[in-house]
Amino acid sequence: MKPLEGRKIVCCVGSGGVGKTTTAAALALSAAMEGKRALVLTIDPARRLANSLGLKALGNAETLIDPSHLAEAKLTVRGEMWAMMLNLKRSWDELVRRNARTAEQAQAILDNKLYQTLSTAMAGSLEYIAMEKVLELYSSGRFDVVVLDTPPTSNALDFLHAPDRVLDVLDNNAMRIVLGPMLKAGRFGLRLLAAPSGLVLRTLARFTGSDFLRDLAAFMMAFEGMYEGFKERAANVKALLSSPQTGFVLVTSPNPLTTQEALFFHRALERDGIRTAAVVVNRVQRDPRRHGGPDNLAALREALQLAQIKDENRLAERLCETLTEQAILADLDRREVERLRDTLRGVPLFTVPRLRKDVHDLAGLWQIGEYLGGE
Template sequence: MIAQVLKESRVIVNVGSGGVGKTTVSAALALGAALQGKKSLVMTIDPARRLANALGIESAQFGSDRPFEVDASRFEALGLSCEGRFFAMMLNHKETFDRLVDRYAPTPEGAESLKENPWYKQMSTALAGAQDYMAVSRLHELVETGEFDLIILDTPPTANALDFLEAPERLIGMLNFQPLQWFQRKVTDDGSQAGRLLRWGSSSLLRAMGRVTGKEVIDDITQLLQELGGLYDGFRLHAEQTWKLLRAPDSRFFMVTAPQRASVLEALFFQRRLLEAKMPFEGFWVNRMPGYLRHEGDWRAATGQETSASVEEIRSALEALPSAVDTTEYNAKIAKELHSYYDFVRHNAELAEREVVFLQERALGKPFVGLLPLVNEEIHDLAGLARLSQLLLQDGVPASFEKKEADS
């Protein structure tokens, strides 16, 4: 199923709260597409340094807002045949914002003056929603170039999952609100009754706001807003195209989540929001499922074997081992702890599975739910990423050993 999705899509957007491994899943999906012969790109916000290193991309290049190719020789070294090409890049919001200003400001002088406004710098980096707007803008730019078969966007971590959907419209709205147009028109005193009223209205409004923020701030902001106002048409057009792109038939949204109640509830909430916004929602990845891959590459064997051994049996088994330490006291203790830790691990796996069921029961429609294992090593090299890609291409790992038992 995922192999098919990777074949058919042009854009995949991965959303989810922080700390669920969204970046790794995004990179592995892009790599999976490349292994299948596509020219793919993963766009990320703030990857772990080791992941950047793993992809063989210098951090200076990575921060430059441009795609960099993972060298084909790195695949050969791993014995992987990569039919396609694999690129990665890290977003740089300021550069994207600057480029948009250059592109949409009415004049080059206007663009320069805007970029020099002390509040502009604040805005392009700190303004709530600017990050999200920039991420989708950059995505749009890169899709426009037609250079890639598939682009995977790892969305910025947000305090509130809604930011990603609302922020761009908020940013656009800010550029288009009524009082701003008063400032832009610089109400002139044409002597008419209406003109005088309007002038009085806008200046008393400014005075009132000045009492809250201070007059200097109002002057600076007024200027900033005047200049930004010139960008409105361009920004709006750009945003509209971007949203059209996200809703296109060859775009897909995946929600990445962890098998914990808080994370699952957020994922469900966000699925509803995506559907309300008419975004093409494809499914969920539940990442870091415990109980799998306890031993690298060998989850099936590790979880398929059920043991109902008692502490006493385990102790005898330990003593029967040729090189077991010759301390019965230790063996007894180890036996007890092995037993109780195994129960603990199984209990955690069961809890996680319950969360998956909870998710499946409450998700709207019958979306895809793929499970990805909790691994001992965090993924930090191309080989690890390639292993995850293989799992992704198989739609994740099967459901639990408990379930398998019940089924068989």
């Protein structure tokens, strides 16, 4: 894709079910065919991508797609095509282990009840760990381009503000002050038995009970001393998000709900000073009327007669109804695509027609890749 030339990191963003994973894989495949060492990092736990790449499963490590498998699909790949599926929990655990000062500290965190909830359920935690992984892969120098298929549920703000949110959870001064006495007790090796004191803490405890606050204090304590390391990483992640080497590709379908989401994401990027590199609209209904020909009942009957096809079981009527329906779909899709084009003036827009079948193999990915080529 032209607008992505020179970019080292490509983030495919958009709502779930719009073909993000497929688009990401197609972009990586195109880059590999052009001679780049390309990696697609997916979060989609369905084995679909793995299958279409000819793998049984994708793990939490980079896997090279066997060139012979690519050759079978009649694809000449001059570079390398890599794929990997991110395991949220394992990646977080690895990150903690890497940053902990001692093995004991790492274990204390991994065992913490709150850590388990926060690492998997907190808004932005998946997005953060995904970007963190991208940073790691990118810095390894082993890849020319890393394409990220972002989590299906993320919204723009979760994504862009994930580093700040994660940092805020790890070290929050205000909470530190409120939890003060409880933290102090813990630091001197006392068990966290101190009752919540202070009006704010006592009020909060009325909602969740004091056990939860104790867990919270234990969580903050466990991270003590690791904060600086995390802060540095998060700053790097943040810098990477807004670097010119990173390109955001908005992926959408022509459904008004998903285009709205795409536009929302675009504006969120803009507010953070990031330009959208390209928009991909998947599954656009082709208009059968582009072929011309009769589209009303009388004319269709005549055309059938001319072609010596019997008008049995109201065939002409059924054809007429089908043509009308698909014209409606095509009009709706066109209206949505035009609206996107108008709003996103200046952003290169690519459309991929609705294909007759789901994309299941490398050949299918390449077919998509061709619609995304050039400008």
